[in-house]
Amino acid sequence: MLQNSTRLLRLLGMLRSSPSWHGAVLAERLGVTERTVRRDVDHLRGLGYRISATPGPDGGYSLEAGTTLPPLLFEEDEALAVSLALRTLAASGVEDVEESALSALVKLEHLMPPGHNRKARAFFASIQKLAQTGPKVDQAVLATLAGGCADHEQLQFNYRDGKAQVSQRTVEPQGLVNAESRWYLVAWDVSRADWRTFRVDRVVPPISSGARFEPRSGPDKGDLAAYVSRSVSTAAYPVRAKVILHAPMQALAQSICPLVGQLAPLDSQRCIVHTGAHDLHTIASWLCTLEVEYDIQEPPELLEFLRAMNARIDRTLGRAIKAAH
Numbered sequence: 001m002l003q004n005s006t007r008l009l010r011l012l013g014m015l016r017s018s019p020s021w022h023g024a025v026l027a028e029r030l031g032v033t034e035r036t037v038r039r040d041v042d043h044l045r046g047l048g049y050r051i052s053a054t055p056g057p058d059g060g061y062s063l064e065a066g067t068t069l070p071p072l073l074f075e076e077d078e079a080l081a082v083s084l085a086l087r088t089l090a091a092s093g094v095e096d097v098e099e100s101a102l103s104a105l106v107k108l109e110h111l112m113p114p115g116h117n118r119k120a121r122a123f124f125a126s127i128q129k130l131a132q133t134g135p136k137v138d139q140a141v142l143a144t145l146a147g148g149c150a151d152h153e154q155l156q157f158n159y160r161d162g163k164a165q166v167s168q169r170t171v172e173p174q175g176l177v178n179a180e181s182r183w184y185l186v187a188w189d190v191s192r193a194d195w196r197t198f199r200v201d202r203v204v205p206p207i208s209s210g211a212r213f214e215p216r217s218g219p220d221k222g223d224l225a226a227y228v229s230r231s232v233s234t235a236a237y238p239v240r241a242k243v244i245l246h247a248p249m250q251a252l253a254q255s256i257c258p259l260v261g262q263l264a265p266l267d268s269q270r271c272i273v274h275t276g277a278h279d280l281h282t283i284a285s286w287l288c289t290l291e292v293e294y295d296i297q298e299p300p301e302l303l304e305f306l307r308a309m310n311a312r313i314d315r316t317l318g319r320a321i322k323a324a325h
Helices: 002-017 021-032 034-046 076-089 097-111 114-125 139-151 226-233 280-289 300-324
Strands: 052-053 060-064 153-160 166-179 180-187 192-198 201-213 239-244 259-265 270-279 294-298
Touching: 002 021, 002 034, 002 052, 002 060, 034 052, 076 097, 076 114, 139 153, 139 166, 139 201, 166 192, 166 226, 180 226, 192 226, 226 259, 226 270, 239 280, 259 294, 270 280, 280 300, 294 300
Parallel strands: none
Antiparallel strands: 052 060, 153 166, 153 201, 166 180, 180 192, 239 270, 239 294, 259 270
């Protein structure tokens, strides 16, 4: 019985590794007759796997996607990767998904061999994650938006902006972007005839589907992540700044969040950052946290604000030095 089960697992692994297998090749690899291969294929079909068979010299067996989820086989590294993905989802901020991911993780770890399980637990014990601070996202809303992107269907929904004003939108969804614990929908706004970025946690269900549409060329040459970065870090704010940073772009890419500033290379030793805020004070304060020298390109009011800030700092330091003596 154990030998038959092992052979079934080997057969399933082979069917997964190639689009099609001739029966004679499977029989040779497994060390059995073609009749046994046919019997094993029938057994796998009984377990829920959809396996098609094409007769003839050019035919063979093919594993198809099914309507139900049969048992899956994972190698050790695959199981570790799935476990990592489930743990990440369990703290993703997507409502309902967290509980489902945790339930699936418990089932997976229960079935993993003790050695593999200990390795996975040791791996995750060394990882620490900050608490989720972003807004919760409705799983059903996220799934519906993703479906609209995949099926090229117009979507209608109510949207609550940053001032809590609700408006009805009809959009052609292009794609979803996950950034800094937030989900964004990039879509063509039909009534405004322009591309827009929508925070998914501000989409108010229900969402209704409309007519199919012909996909457009996406903004920023299809780089939706760059478009969201520009929309959120700069375009959404009344005060916008362009600053030259005296450091290579690669050296700053990890320290400057794309939702705060959008970097672009200038030369091998400098780069440009575009950023925005509601006031000059916020931008000036952020620039002071950067451990690089910089030149203000625009707006000129920002340079004057920094001069005034620097004067206050000089006076403060002067008083401190005088008091120390």
